[in-house]
Amino acid sequence: MSRRPAGGLGPLRDVVAGDMAGADVAHDLGHLDRVAGLAARIASREGHDGFVTAVAAYVHDHHRAAEARLGRSVAPAECREAARDALRRSGIDEGLHGPVLDAVEATGRYSFSAGEAPAPPSEQAAAIAAFLHDADMLDAMGATGIARAFAYGGAIGEPLWDPAAAVRADGYRSGPTGSVVAHFHEKLLRLRGELRTDAGRTMGERRHAVLEEFLRRFRDEWIESHDDDATAPPAP
Template sequence: MHSENNQLDKISEYVQQKFANDYTGHDYYHLQRVVKNAIKIATDEGADLFITTAAAWLHDITDHKLANNPEKEKNELIQFLKPLGLQYSQIEAIITIIDTTSYSKGVIPSTIEGKIVQDADRLDAIGAIGIARAFAYGSSKQRSIHDPTKSSGSTIHHFYEKLLLLQDSMHTNTGRMIAAERHQYIENFLHQFYKEWEGE
Protein backbone atom coordinates (compact mmCIF):
# COMPACT_ATOMS: atom_id res chain seq x y z
CA MET A 1 0.00 0.00 0.00
CA HIS A 2 1.34 3.42 -0.97
CA SER A 3 1.45 6.22 1.58
CA GLU A 4 0.41 9.70 0.46
CA ASN A 5 4.01 10.90 0.76
CA ASN A 6 5.16 8.04 -1.44
CA GLN A 7 2.41 8.79 -3.96
CA LEU A 8 3.44 12.45 -4.10
CA ASP A 9 7.10 11.48 -4.54
CA LYS A 10 6.12 9.32 -7.52
CA ILE A 11 4.05 12.16 -8.98
CA SER A 12 6.97 14.56 -8.54
CA GLU A 13 9.27 12.14 -10.36
CA TYR A 14 6.69 11.78 -13.15
CA VAL A 15 6.52 15.51 -13.89
CA GLN A 16 10.27 15.95 -13.49
CA GLN A 17 10.70 13.52 -16.36
CA LYS A 18 7.89 15.07 -18.41
CA PHE A 19 9.22 18.62 -18.16
CA ALA A 20 12.96 17.89 -18.14
CA ASN A 21 13.52 19.71 -21.43
CA ASP A 22 11.18 22.67 -20.98
CA TYR A 23 12.61 26.14 -21.59
CA THR A 24 9.34 28.09 -21.74
CA GLY A 25 9.13 28.84 -18.02
CA HIS A 26 6.97 25.76 -17.37
CA ASP A 27 9.79 23.53 -16.14
CA TYR A 28 10.05 21.37 -13.02
CA TYR A 29 11.07 24.35 -10.89
CA HIS A 30 7.90 26.19 -11.91
CA LEU A 31 5.89 23.17 -10.73
CA GLN A 32 7.89 23.09 -7.50
CA ARG A 33 7.11 26.75 -6.80
CA VAL A 34 3.42 26.24 -7.57
CA VAL A 35 3.37 23.31 -5.13
CA LYS A 36 4.94 25.47 -2.40
CA ASN A 37 2.42 28.26 -3.04
CA ALA A 38 -0.45 25.75 -3.07
CA ILE A 39 0.58 24.12 0.21
CA LYS A 40 0.86 27.52 1.88
CA ILE A 41 -2.61 28.57 0.68
CA ALA A 42 -4.22 25.17 1.36
CA THR A 43 -2.93 25.21 4.93
CA ASP A 44 -4.54 28.63 5.48
CA GLU A 45 -7.77 27.59 3.77
CA GLY A 46 -8.12 24.16 5.42
CA ALA A 47 -8.25 22.38 2.05
CA ASP A 48 -7.33 18.77 1.23
CA LEU A 49 -3.53 18.92 1.17
CA PHE A 50 -3.04 15.71 -0.80
CA ILE A 51 -5.41 16.62 -3.64
CA THR A 52 -4.08 20.18 -3.75
CA THR A 53 -0.43 19.09 -3.82
CA ALA A 54 -0.94 16.34 -6.39
CA ALA A 55 -2.90 18.64 -8.70
CA ALA A 56 -0.32 21.41 -8.28
CA TRP A 57 2.43 19.05 -9.44
CA LEU A 58 0.35 17.90 -12.41
CA HIS A 59 -1.45 21.08 -13.46
CA ASP A 60 0.53 21.63 -16.70
CA ILE A 61 0.37 18.05 -18.01
CA THR A 62 -2.49 18.72 -20.44
CA ASP A 63 -1.80 22.40 -21.14
CA HIS A 64 -2.35 22.97 -24.87
CA LYS A 65 0.68 25.30 -24.97
CA LEU A 66 2.94 22.46 -23.85
CA ALA A 67 1.31 19.18 -24.88
CA ASN A 68 1.03 18.17 -28.52
CA ASN A 69 -1.85 15.86 -27.64
CA PRO A 70 -3.52 16.92 -24.35
CA GLU A 71 -6.07 14.09 -24.41
CA LYS A 72 -3.31 11.50 -24.83
CA GLU A 73 -1.39 13.07 -21.93
CA LYS A 74 -4.51 12.93 -19.76
CA ASN A 75 -5.09 9.25 -20.51
CA GLU A 76 -1.44 8.43 -19.80
CA LEU A 77 -1.67 10.31 -16.52
CA ILE A 78 -4.75 8.36 -15.42
CA GLN A 79 -2.98 5.09 -16.22
CA PHE A 80 0.03 6.30 -14.21
CA LEU A 81 -2.07 7.27 -11.17
CA LYS A 82 -4.14 4.08 -10.91
CA PRO A 83 -1.31 1.75 -9.78
CA LEU A 84 -0.25 4.27 -7.14
CA GLY A 85 -3.32 3.32 -5.13
CA LEU A 86 -5.28 6.55 -5.46
CA GLN A 87 -9.03 6.25 -5.05
CA TYR A 88 -11.16 6.87 -8.13
CA SER A 89 -12.61 9.98 -6.49
CA GLN A 90 -9.10 11.34 -5.90
CA ILE A 91 -8.07 10.80 -9.52
CA GLU A 92 -11.29 12.42 -10.68
CA ALA A 93 -10.70 15.44 -8.41
CA ILE A 94 -7.12 15.86 -9.65
CA ILE A 95 -8.11 15.61 -13.33
CA THR A 96 -10.93 18.13 -12.83
CA ILE A 97 -8.48 20.61 -11.31
CA ILE A 98 -5.98 20.09 -14.13
CA ASP A 99 -8.76 20.73 -16.66
CA THR A 100 -9.69 24.07 -15.07
CA THR A 101 -6.36 25.62 -14.02
CA SER A 102 -5.26 27.27 -17.26
CA TYR A 103 -5.81 31.03 -17.56
CA SER A 104 -6.68 30.75 -21.25
CA LYS A 105 -9.69 28.53 -20.51
CA GLY A 106 -11.29 31.24 -18.40
CA VAL A 107 -12.84 28.72 -16.00
CA ILE A 108 -13.43 29.30 -12.28
CA PRO A 109 -12.79 25.98 -10.48
CA SER A 110 -15.71 24.54 -8.52
CA THR A 111 -13.71 23.28 -5.51
CA ILE A 112 -11.51 25.08 -3.00
CA GLU A 113 -8.60 22.83 -4.02
CA GLY A 114 -9.06 23.86 -7.65
CA LYS A 115 -9.21 27.54 -6.71
CA ILE A 116 -6.02 27.15 -4.66
CA VAL A 117 -4.08 25.50 -7.49
CA GLN A 118 -5.26 28.19 -9.90
CA ASP A 119 -4.15 30.91 -7.46
CA ALA A 120 -0.80 29.19 -6.88
CA ASP A 121 -0.14 28.88 -10.61
CA ARG A 122 -1.06 32.51 -11.26
CA LEU A 123 1.17 33.71 -8.43
CA ASP A 124 4.13 32.23 -10.29
CA ALA A 125 3.20 34.38 -13.31
CA ILE A 126 3.67 37.66 -11.43
CA GLY A 127 6.44 39.26 -9.39
CA ALA A 128 10.14 38.83 -10.21
CA ILE A 129 9.74 35.19 -11.24
CA GLY A 130 6.71 36.05 -13.36
CA ILE A 131 8.70 38.68 -15.25
CA ALA A 132 11.54 36.23 -15.90
CA ARG A 133 9.09 33.56 -17.06
CA ALA A 134 7.29 35.99 -19.37
CA PHE A 135 10.49 36.79 -21.24
CA ALA A 136 11.53 33.12 -21.32
CA TYR A 137 8.18 32.16 -22.83
CA GLY A 138 8.24 35.09 -25.25
CA SER A 139 11.69 34.11 -26.46
CA SER A 140 10.57 30.51 -26.99
CA LYS A 141 7.77 31.85 -29.23
CA GLN A 142 10.10 34.31 -31.01
CA ARG A 143 8.28 37.34 -29.62
CA SER A 144 10.03 40.69 -29.47
CA ILE A 145 10.70 42.23 -26.06
CA HIS A 146 8.73 45.37 -26.94
CA ASP A 147 7.40 46.97 -30.11
CA PRO A 148 5.66 50.31 -29.50
CA THR A 149 4.49 50.42 -33.13
CA LYS A 150 2.18 47.45 -32.56
CA SER A 151 -0.80 46.89 -30.27
CA SER A 152 0.01 43.25 -29.47
CA GLY A 153 2.51 40.47 -30.05
CA SER A 154 5.44 41.42 -27.80
CA THR A 155 6.28 40.23 -24.31
CA ILE A 156 5.57 43.67 -22.87
CA HIS A 157 2.11 43.52 -24.46
CA HIS A 158 1.62 40.22 -22.62
CA PHE A 159 1.96 42.07 -19.32
CA TYR A 160 -1.19 44.05 -20.16
CA GLU A 161 -3.03 41.14 -21.76
CA LYS A 162 -2.54 38.81 -18.78
CA LEU A 163 -0.02 39.49 -16.01
CA LEU A 164 -1.47 42.77 -14.75
CA LEU A 165 -4.94 41.20 -14.65
CA LEU A 166 -4.02 38.28 -12.41
CA GLN A 167 -4.17 40.10 -9.07
CA ASP A 168 -7.92 40.63 -9.48
CA SER A 169 -8.51 36.98 -10.40
CA MET A 170 -7.35 35.53 -7.07
CA HIS A 171 -9.89 33.40 -5.19
CA THR A 172 -8.28 33.11 -1.74
CA ASN A 173 -7.27 35.66 0.89
CA THR A 174 -3.72 34.31 1.00
CA GLY A 175 -3.48 34.43 -2.77
CA ARG A 176 -4.69 38.02 -2.82
CA MET A 177 -2.16 39.10 -0.19
CA ILE A 178 0.78 37.53 -2.02
CA ALA A 179 -0.47 38.81 -5.38
CA ALA A 180 -0.67 42.43 -4.17
CA GLU A 181 3.08 42.58 -3.49
CA ARG A 182 4.00 40.80 -6.71
CA HIS A 183 1.65 42.97 -8.77
CA GLN A 184 3.33 46.10 -7.41
CA TYR A 185 6.72 44.66 -8.39
CA ILE A 186 5.51 44.37 -12.00
CA GLU A 187 4.21 47.94 -11.93
CA ASN A 188 7.61 49.14 -10.68
CA PHE A 189 9.40 47.09 -13.33
CA LEU A 190 7.30 48.56 -16.15
CA HIS A 191 7.89 52.10 -14.88
CA GLN A 192 11.66 51.51 -14.95
CA PHE A 193 11.46 49.67 -18.28
CA TYR A 194 9.81 52.59 -20.06
CA LYS A 195 12.29 55.07 -18.56
CA GLU A 196 15.20 53.04 -19.89
CA TRP A 197 13.45 52.46 -23.23
CA GLU A 198 13.30 56.22 -23.69
CA GLY A 199 16.95 56.58 -22.68
CA GLU A 200 16.25 58.30 -19.38
Template sequence: MDNLKMEAIKKYTQSIMEKDQTGHGMDHINRVVRLANKIAESENCNRFIVIAAAYLHDTVDDKIVSKPEQAYQQLREFLQTIDLSIKEIDQIFHIIKNLSFSQELAGTAEELTIEGQIVQDADRLDAMGAIGVTRTIYYGGHKGNKIYDPKIKPRLLRSKTEYREESTVINHFYEKIILLNGKLNTEHAKEIGIKRQKFLEEFLNEFLEEWN
Protein backbone atom coordinates (compact mmCIF):
# COMPACT_ATOMS: atom_id res chain seq x y z
CA MET A 1 0.00 0.00 0.00
CA ASP A 2 1.28 3.48 -0.88
CA ASN A 3 1.50 5.13 2.54
CA LEU A 4 2.18 8.63 1.19
CA LYS A 5 -0.94 8.58 -0.97
CA MET A 6 -3.01 7.19 1.89
CA GLU A 7 -1.76 9.87 4.26
CA ALA A 8 -2.77 12.51 1.71
CA ILE A 9 -6.23 10.93 1.46
CA LYS A 10 -6.57 10.95 5.24
CA LYS A 11 -5.61 14.63 5.42
CA TYR A 12 -8.08 15.48 2.64
CA THR A 13 -10.85 13.77 4.61
CA GLN A 14 -9.83 15.55 7.81
CA SER A 15 -10.07 18.92 6.06
CA ILE A 16 -13.73 18.23 5.26
CA MET A 17 -14.89 16.23 8.27
CA GLU A 18 -13.01 17.75 11.21
CA LYS A 19 -15.82 20.17 12.12
CA ASP A 20 -18.69 17.75 11.52
CA GLN A 21 -21.48 17.80 14.12
CA THR A 22 -23.71 15.06 12.70
CA GLY A 23 -21.90 11.98 14.01
CA HIS A 24 -19.94 11.52 10.77
CA GLY A 25 -16.69 13.16 11.90
CA MET A 26 -13.17 11.74 11.94
CA ASP A 27 -13.90 9.48 14.91
CA HIS A 28 -16.52 7.74 12.74
CA ILE A 29 -14.22 7.71 9.71
CA ASN A 30 -11.34 6.21 11.70
CA ARG A 31 -13.58 3.46 13.11
CA VAL A 32 -14.83 2.61 9.61
CA VAL A 33 -11.24 2.45 8.38
CA ARG A 34 -10.25 0.11 11.23
CA LEU A 35 -13.28 -2.11 10.70
CA ALA A 36 -12.76 -2.20 6.94
CA ASN A 37 -9.10 -3.10 7.41
CA LYS A 38 -10.03 -5.93 9.77
CA ILE A 39 -12.74 -7.32 7.46
CA ALA A 40 -10.38 -7.08 4.49
CA GLU A 41 -8.00 -9.52 6.19
CA SER A 42 -10.55 -12.28 5.52
CA GLU A 43 -11.27 -11.33 1.90
CA ASN A 44 -9.43 -11.40 -1.41
CA CYS A 45 -9.44 -7.69 -2.19
CA ASN A 46 -7.48 -4.58 -3.12
CA ARG A 47 -6.62 -3.20 0.33
CA PHE A 48 -5.66 0.24 -1.00
CA ILE A 49 -9.06 0.75 -2.63
CA VAL A 50 -10.83 -0.47 0.53
CA ILE A 51 -9.02 1.92 2.88
CA ALA A 52 -9.14 4.87 0.47
CA ALA A 53 -12.91 4.49 0.03
CA ALA A 54 -13.37 4.01 3.78
CA TYR A 55 -11.65 7.35 4.41
CA LEU A 56 -13.51 9.18 1.63
CA HIS A 57 -17.02 7.70 1.76
CA ASP A 58 -18.66 10.60 3.63
CA THR A 59 -16.78 13.50 2.02
CA VAL A 60 -19.43 13.74 -0.73
CA ASP A 61 -22.52 12.76 1.31
CA ASP A 62 -25.46 15.16 0.97
CA LYS A 63 -25.96 14.94 4.75
CA ILE A 64 -22.52 16.52 5.14
CA VAL A 65 -21.89 18.76 2.13
CA SER A 66 -24.30 21.30 0.66
CA LYS A 67 -23.24 20.70 -2.96
CA PRO A 68 -22.53 16.99 -3.55
CA GLU A 69 -21.78 17.30 -7.28
CA GLN A 70 -19.20 19.98 -6.55
CA ALA A 71 -17.77 17.76 -3.81
CA TYR A 72 -17.40 14.86 -6.27
CA GLN A 73 -15.58 17.08 -8.74
CA GLN A 74 -13.30 18.43 -6.02
CA LEU A 75 -12.55 14.87 -4.88
CA ARG A 76 -11.75 13.70 -8.41
CA GLU A 77 -9.35 16.60 -8.90
CA PHE A 78 -7.65 15.85 -5.58
CA LEU A 79 -7.18 12.15 -6.40
CA GLN A 80 -5.63 13.12 -9.73
CA THR A 81 -3.13 15.39 -7.96
CA ILE A 82 -1.81 12.45 -5.93
CA ASP A 83 -1.40 10.39 -9.12
CA LEU A 84 -4.11 7.79 -8.68
CA SER A 85 -4.90 6.06 -11.94
CA ILE A 86 -8.22 6.55 -13.72
CA LYS A 87 -9.07 2.94 -12.82
CA GLU A 88 -8.37 3.51 -9.11
CA ILE A 89 -10.42 6.71 -9.05
CA ASP A 90 -13.33 5.00 -10.82
CA GLN A 91 -13.19 2.10 -8.33
CA ILE A 92 -13.30 4.48 -5.35
CA PHE A 93 -16.11 6.53 -6.88
CA HIS A 94 -18.16 3.41 -7.63
CA ILE A 95 -17.99 2.46 -3.95
CA ILE A 96 -18.87 5.82 -2.44
CA LYS A 97 -21.70 6.37 -4.93
CA ASN A 98 -23.36 3.01 -4.23
CA LEU A 99 -22.87 2.01 -0.59
CA SER A 100 -25.49 4.12 1.18
CA PHE A 101 -28.83 2.97 2.58
CA SER A 102 -30.55 5.87 0.80
CA GLN A 103 -29.17 4.75 -2.57
CA GLU A 104 -30.73 1.34 -2.00
CA LEU A 105 -34.06 2.98 -1.26
CA ALA A 106 -33.78 5.13 -4.37
CA GLY A 107 -33.23 2.01 -6.45
CA THR A 108 -30.11 3.54 -8.00
CA ALA A 109 -27.43 1.54 -6.18
CA GLU A 110 -25.30 -0.65 -8.43
CA GLU A 111 -23.87 -3.98 -7.26
CA LEU A 112 -20.77 -3.42 -5.16
CA THR A 113 -17.40 -5.04 -5.68
CA ILE A 114 -15.93 -6.99 -2.77
CA GLU A 115 -14.03 -3.80 -1.85
CA GLY A 116 -17.32 -1.90 -1.78
CA GLN A 117 -19.04 -4.60 0.24
CA ILE A 118 -16.29 -4.38 2.86
CA VAL A 119 -16.58 -0.59 3.19
CA GLN A 120 -20.38 -0.81 3.30
CA ASP A 121 -20.19 -3.43 6.06
CA ALA A 122 -17.76 -1.32 8.09
CA ASP A 123 -19.93 1.77 7.72
CA ARG A 124 -23.09 -0.13 8.70
CA LEU A 125 -21.46 -1.78 11.69
CA ASP A 126 -20.56 1.66 13.04
CA ALA A 127 -24.27 2.53 12.94
CA MET A 128 -25.03 -0.48 15.17
CA GLY A 129 -24.16 -1.32 18.78
CA ALA A 130 -23.41 1.18 21.56
CA ILE A 131 -21.66 3.70 19.34
CA GLY A 132 -24.40 3.40 16.75
CA VAL A 133 -27.04 4.17 19.39
CA THR A 134 -25.04 7.20 20.52
CA ARG A 135 -24.53 8.46 16.95
CA THR A 136 -28.23 8.08 16.09
CA ILE A 137 -29.31 10.07 19.13
CA TYR A 138 -26.59 12.67 18.48
CA TYR A 139 -27.71 13.08 14.85
CA GLY A 140 -31.37 13.31 15.86
CA GLY A 141 -30.50 16.08 18.30
CA HIS A 142 -28.50 17.87 15.60
CA LYS A 143 -31.59 17.76 13.34
CA GLY A 144 -33.90 18.85 16.16
CA ASN A 145 -35.96 15.65 16.03
CA LYS A 146 -38.17 14.48 18.89
CA ILE A 147 -36.76 11.60 20.90
CA TYR A 148 -40.00 9.61 20.75
CA ASP A 149 -43.71 10.05 20.19
CA PRO A 150 -45.87 6.90 20.47
CA LYS A 151 -48.45 8.51 18.18
CA ILE A 152 -45.89 8.66 15.34
CA LYS A 153 -45.39 5.13 14.07
CA PRO A 154 -42.25 3.88 12.28
CA ARG A 155 -42.54 3.84 8.49
CA LEU A 156 -41.60 1.23 5.93
CA LEU A 157 -39.36 3.47 3.84
CA ARG A 158 -39.75 3.13 0.10
CA SER A 159 -37.74 6.06 -1.28
CA LYS A 160 -34.83 8.37 -0.57
CA THR A 161 -37.31 11.24 -0.27
CA GLU A 162 -39.15 9.45 2.55
CA TYR A 163 -35.80 8.63 4.17
CA ARG A 164 -34.87 12.31 4.26
CA GLU A 165 -38.20 13.32 5.85
CA GLU A 166 -37.92 14.00 9.58
CA SER A 167 -39.14 11.43 12.11
CA THR A 168 -38.39 10.65 15.76
CA VAL A 169 -35.03 9.36 16.95
CA ILE A 170 -36.52 6.05 18.10
CA ASN A 171 -38.37 5.60 14.84
CA HIS A 172 -35.07 5.96 12.97
CA PHE A 173 -33.81 2.85 14.77
CA TYR A 174 -36.80 0.86 13.50
CA GLU A 175 -36.84 2.42 10.02
CA LYS A 176 -33.15 1.90 9.31
CA ILE A 177 -30.67 0.91 12.02
CA ILE A 178 -32.25 -2.35 13.16
CA LEU A 179 -32.49 -3.49 9.51
CA LEU A 180 -28.77 -3.13 8.79
CA ASN A 181 -27.75 -6.42 10.38
CA GLY A 182 -29.71 -8.31 7.73
CA LYS A 183 -27.93 -6.39 4.98
CA LEU A 184 -24.31 -7.17 5.89
CA ASN A 185 -22.25 -8.80 3.14
CA THR A 186 -19.17 -10.51 4.56
CA GLU A 187 -18.97 -13.33 7.08
CA HIS A 188 -16.65 -11.42 9.40
CA ALA A 189 -19.02 -8.45 9.49
CA LYS A 190 -21.95 -10.75 10.20
CA GLU A 191 -20.08 -12.18 13.20
CA ILE A 192 -19.52 -8.69 14.60
CA GLY A 193 -23.12 -7.76 13.79
CA ILE A 194 -24.62 -10.46 16.03
CA LYS A 195 -23.41 -8.78 19.25
CA ARG A 196 -24.21 -5.26 18.09
CA GLN A 197 -27.70 -6.23 16.98
CA LYS A 198 -28.36 -7.86 20.34
CA PHE A 199 -27.31 -4.68 22.16
CA LEU A 200 -29.51 -2.55 19.87
CA GLU A 201 -32.58 -4.72 20.45
CA GLU A 202 -32.01 -4.72 24.22
CA PHE A 203 -31.64 -0.93 24.20
CA LEU A 204 -34.92 -0.44 22.32
CA ASN A 205 -36.77 -2.85 24.60
CA GLU A 206 -35.43 -1.08 27.69
CA PHE A 207 -36.26 2.35 26.26
CA LEU A 208 -39.89 1.43 25.55
CA GLU A 209 -40.25 -0.24 28.95
CA GLU A 210 -38.98 2.87 30.74
CA TRP A 211 -41.09 5.19 28.57
CA ASN A 212 -44.25 3.25 29.37
Protein backbone atom coordinates (compact mmCIF):
# COMPACT_ATOMS: atom_id res chain seq x y z
CA MET A 1 0.00 0.00 0.00
CA SER A 2 1.39 3.42 -0.93
CA ARG A 3 2.10 5.85 1.88
CA ARG A 4 -0.55 8.57 2.18
CA PRO A 5 0.17 11.99 3.62
CA ALA A 6 -1.46 12.57 7.00
CA GLY A 7 -4.28 14.62 5.49
CA GLY A 8 -4.93 12.30 2.55
CA LEU A 9 -5.48 14.37 -0.57
CA GLY A 10 -6.17 17.53 1.41
CA PRO A 11 -2.58 18.85 1.49
CA LEU A 12 -2.17 18.27 -2.23
CA ARG A 13 -5.46 19.98 -3.00
CA ASP A 14 -4.45 23.00 -0.91
CA VAL A 15 -1.11 23.30 -2.69
CA VAL A 16 -2.64 22.91 -6.13
CA ALA A 17 -5.34 25.48 -5.34
CA GLY A 18 -2.61 28.08 -5.06
CA ASP A 19 -0.69 26.83 -8.08
CA MET A 20 -3.80 26.93 -10.29
CA ALA A 21 -4.80 30.51 -9.46
CA GLY A 22 -5.53 32.23 -12.76
CA ALA A 23 -6.38 29.08 -14.73
CA ASP A 24 -9.36 29.39 -17.04
CA VAL A 25 -12.88 28.56 -15.87
CA ALA A 26 -12.90 25.16 -17.58
CA HIS A 27 -9.69 24.02 -15.85
CA ASP A 28 -10.14 25.40 -12.35
CA LEU A 29 -9.96 23.67 -8.97
CA GLY A 30 -13.54 22.44 -9.36
CA HIS A 31 -12.51 20.61 -12.53
CA LEU A 32 -9.60 19.01 -10.69
CA ASP A 33 -11.89 17.92 -7.84
CA ARG A 34 -14.28 16.26 -10.28
CA VAL A 35 -11.55 14.57 -12.31
CA ALA A 36 -9.88 13.31 -9.13
CA GLY A 37 -13.14 11.77 -7.95
CA LEU A 38 -13.89 10.20 -11.33
CA ALA A 39 -10.34 8.94 -11.77
CA ALA A 40 -10.35 7.31 -8.34
CA ARG A 41 -13.68 5.64 -9.05
CA ILE A 42 -12.55 4.33 -12.43
CA ALA A 43 -9.28 3.03 -10.99
CA SER A 44 -11.09 1.27 -8.15
CA ARG A 45 -13.56 -0.36 -10.54
CA GLU A 46 -10.64 -1.52 -12.67
CA GLY A 47 -8.94 -3.05 -9.62
CA HIS A 48 -6.27 -0.37 -9.07
CA ASP A 49 -5.31 2.21 -6.45
CA GLY A 50 -7.75 5.08 -6.62
CA PHE A 51 -5.64 7.32 -4.39
CA VAL A 52 -2.64 7.33 -6.72
CA THR A 53 -4.83 8.15 -9.72
CA ALA A 54 -6.49 10.99 -7.81
CA VAL A 55 -3.02 12.37 -7.05
CA ALA A 56 -2.29 12.44 -10.77
CA ALA A 57 -5.60 14.19 -11.40
CA TYR A 58 -4.71 17.04 -9.09
CA VAL A 59 -1.46 17.80 -10.92
CA HIS A 60 -2.56 17.06 -14.49
CA ASP A 61 -3.43 20.66 -15.41
CA HIS A 62 -0.47 22.71 -14.18
CA HIS A 63 0.17 23.59 -17.80
CA ARG A 64 -3.23 25.29 -17.97
CA ALA A 65 -2.22 27.80 -15.31
CA ALA A 66 1.03 28.37 -17.22
CA GLU A 67 -0.96 28.99 -20.41
CA ALA A 68 -3.00 31.66 -18.63
CA ARG A 69 0.17 33.37 -17.43
CA LEU A 70 2.12 33.11 -20.67
CA GLY A 71 -0.65 33.54 -23.22
CA ARG A 72 0.49 30.56 -25.31
CA SER A 73 0.01 26.82 -25.55
CA VAL A 74 2.02 24.90 -22.95
CA ALA A 75 2.61 21.13 -22.94
CA PRO A 76 2.36 19.22 -19.64
CA ALA A 77 6.01 18.18 -20.04
CA GLU A 78 7.01 21.83 -19.69
CA CYS A 79 5.44 21.90 -16.23
CA ARG A 80 6.79 18.58 -14.98
CA GLU A 81 8.97 20.21 -12.33
CA ALA A 82 6.16 22.49 -11.16
CA ALA A 83 3.92 19.44 -10.75
CA ARG A 84 6.72 17.54 -8.99
CA ASP A 85 7.16 20.47 -6.61
CA ALA A 86 3.45 20.33 -5.78
CA LEU A 87 3.78 16.62 -4.96
CA ARG A 88 6.84 17.29 -2.83
CA ARG A 89 5.24 20.16 -0.91
CA SER A 90 2.18 17.98 -0.26
CA GLY A 91 4.13 15.10 1.24
CA ILE A 92 3.29 12.63 -1.53
CA ASP A 93 5.59 9.58 -1.43
CA GLU A 94 8.54 10.28 -3.74
CA GLY A 95 8.21 6.76 -5.13
CA LEU A 96 4.98 7.86 -6.79
CA HIS A 97 6.36 11.01 -8.41
CA GLY A 98 7.77 9.33 -11.50
CA PRO A 99 4.73 7.21 -12.43
CA VAL A 100 2.33 10.07 -11.71
CA LEU A 101 4.26 12.60 -13.77
CA ASP A 102 4.82 10.12 -16.62
CA ALA A 103 1.07 9.46 -16.68
CA VAL A 104 0.26 13.17 -16.77
CA GLU A 105 2.63 13.74 -19.67
CA ALA A 106 1.19 10.77 -21.58
CA THR A 107 -2.34 12.03 -21.06
CA GLY A 108 -1.35 15.48 -22.24
CA ARG A 109 0.13 14.09 -25.46
CA TYR A 110 -2.98 12.09 -26.26
CA SER A 111 -5.55 13.66 -28.55
CA PHE A 112 -8.37 11.94 -30.39
CA SER A 113 -7.67 14.23 -33.34
CA ALA A 114 -4.00 13.27 -33.46
CA GLY A 115 -4.03 9.57 -32.65
CA GLU A 116 -2.66 7.50 -29.82
CA ALA A 117 0.18 8.85 -27.68
CA PRO A 118 3.37 6.85 -27.11
CA ALA A 119 2.99 4.39 -24.24
CA PRO A 120 4.19 5.58 -20.81
CA PRO A 121 7.44 3.97 -19.62
CA SER A 122 5.88 1.69 -16.97
CA GLU A 123 2.75 -0.40 -16.52
CA GLN A 124 1.80 1.64 -13.47
CA ALA A 125 2.07 4.91 -15.38
CA ALA A 126 0.12 3.44 -18.30
CA ALA A 127 -2.72 2.40 -16.00
CA ILE A 128 -2.81 5.79 -14.27
CA ALA A 129 -2.80 7.52 -17.68
CA ALA A 130 -5.79 5.48 -18.89
CA PHE A 131 -7.85 6.20 -15.77
CA LEU A 132 -6.91 9.88 -15.78
CA HIS A 133 -7.63 10.21 -19.50
CA ASP A 134 -11.12 8.76 -19.12
CA ALA A 135 -11.90 10.90 -16.08
CA ASP A 136 -10.81 14.04 -17.93
CA MET A 137 -12.95 13.09 -20.93
CA LEU A 138 -15.97 12.32 -18.77
CA ASP A 139 -15.82 15.78 -17.19
CA ALA A 140 -16.27 17.21 -20.70
CA MET A 141 -19.42 15.12 -21.23
CA GLY A 142 -22.91 15.05 -19.73
CA ALA A 143 -24.50 17.94 -17.84
CA THR A 144 -21.13 18.93 -16.42
CA GLY A 145 -19.58 19.05 -19.87
CA ILE A 146 -22.44 21.22 -21.11
CA ALA A 147 -21.95 23.63 -18.21
CA ARG A 148 -18.19 23.77 -18.77
CA ALA A 149 -18.54 24.35 -22.49
CA PHE A 150 -20.85 27.33 -22.08
CA ALA A 151 -18.89 28.77 -19.15
CA TYR A 152 -15.71 28.70 -21.21
CA GLY A 153 -17.45 29.91 -24.37
CA GLY A 154 -18.88 32.85 -22.45
CA ALA A 155 -15.47 33.67 -20.98
CA ILE A 156 -13.88 33.94 -24.45
CA GLY A 157 -16.90 35.54 -26.13
CA GLU A 158 -18.10 32.69 -28.33
CA PRO A 159 -21.76 32.75 -29.47
CA LEU A 160 -24.14 29.92 -28.58
CA TRP A 161 -24.51 29.02 -32.27
CA ASP A 162 -23.42 30.86 -35.40
CA PRO A 163 -24.92 29.49 -38.62
CA ALA A 164 -22.34 31.39 -40.66
CA ALA A 165 -19.48 29.64 -38.88
CA ALA A 166 -21.21 26.25 -38.86
CA VAL A 167 -19.23 23.11 -37.94
CA ARG A 168 -15.74 22.32 -39.18
CA ALA A 169 -15.86 19.39 -41.54
CA ASP A 170 -12.41 18.25 -40.41
CA GLY A 171 -13.44 18.12 -36.76
CA TYR A 172 -11.74 19.57 -33.70
CA ARG A 173 -8.61 21.65 -33.69
CA SER A 174 -7.13 23.32 -30.64
CA GLY A 175 -8.23 26.91 -30.03
CA PRO A 176 -11.50 28.85 -30.35
CA THR A 177 -14.25 27.43 -32.52
CA GLY A 178 -17.14 29.07 -34.36
CA SER A 179 -19.62 28.64 -31.51
CA VAL A 180 -20.19 26.61 -28.39
CA VAL A 181 -22.65 24.31 -30.13
CA ALA A 182 -20.17 23.77 -32.96
CA HIS A 183 -17.67 22.64 -30.30
CA PHE A 184 -20.12 19.93 -29.24
CA HIS A 185 -20.14 18.50 -32.76
CA GLU A 186 -16.44 18.97 -33.41
CA LYS A 187 -15.22 17.46 -30.15
CA LEU A 188 -17.59 16.56 -27.32
CA LEU A 189 -19.73 14.09 -29.26
CA ARG A 190 -16.56 12.25 -30.28
CA LEU A 191 -15.26 11.69 -26.76
CA ARG A 192 -17.34 8.57 -26.15
CA GLY A 193 -15.33 6.72 -28.79
CA GLU A 194 -12.03 7.66 -27.14
CA LEU A 195 -12.67 6.21 -23.67
CA ARG A 196 -10.11 3.53 -22.81
CA THR A 197 -11.52 1.60 -19.85
CA ASP A 198 -14.64 -0.49 -19.30
CA ALA A 199 -15.63 1.64 -16.31
CA GLY A 200 -15.11 4.84 -18.28
CA ARG A 201 -17.13 3.57 -21.22
CA THR A 202 -20.04 2.62 -18.94
CA MET A 203 -20.16 6.12 -17.46
CA GLY A 204 -19.57 7.65 -20.86
CA GLU A 205 -22.69 6.10 -22.39
CA ARG A 206 -24.90 7.96 -19.92
CA ARG A 207 -23.10 11.23 -20.34
CA HIS A 208 -23.06 10.98 -24.12
CA ALA A 209 -26.84 10.51 -24.11
CA VAL A 210 -27.19 13.77 -22.16
CA LEU A 211 -25.13 15.62 -24.78
CA GLU A 212 -27.30 14.27 -27.59
CA GLU A 213 -30.55 15.13 -25.79
CA PHE A 214 -29.35 18.68 -25.14
CA LEU A 215 -28.43 19.19 -28.79
CA ARG A 216 -31.79 17.85 -29.97
CA ARG A 217 -33.60 20.27 -27.68
CA PHE A 218 -31.36 23.18 -28.68
CA ARG A 219 -32.03 22.49 -32.34
CA ASP A 220 -35.80 22.28 -31.75
CA GLU A 221 -35.83 25.56 -29.84
CA TRP A 222 -33.70 27.27 -32.49
CA ILE A 223 -36.23 26.27 -35.13
CA GLU A 224 -39.10 27.48 -32.94
CA SER A 225 -37.39 30.84 -32.41
CA HIS A 226 -36.26 31.43 -35.99
CA ASP A 227 -38.89 29.47 -37.93
CA ASP A 228 -36.03 28.17 -40.03
CA ASP A 229 -34.43 24.76 -39.88
CA ALA A 230 -31.87 25.64 -42.57
CA THR A 231 -29.86 27.74 -40.12
CA ALA A 232 -30.27 25.37 -37.17
CA PRO A 233 -27.34 23.34 -35.92
CA PRO A 234 -27.13 19.76 -37.21
CA ALA A 235 -28.88 16.99 -35.34
CA PRO A 236 -26.57 14.89 -33.14
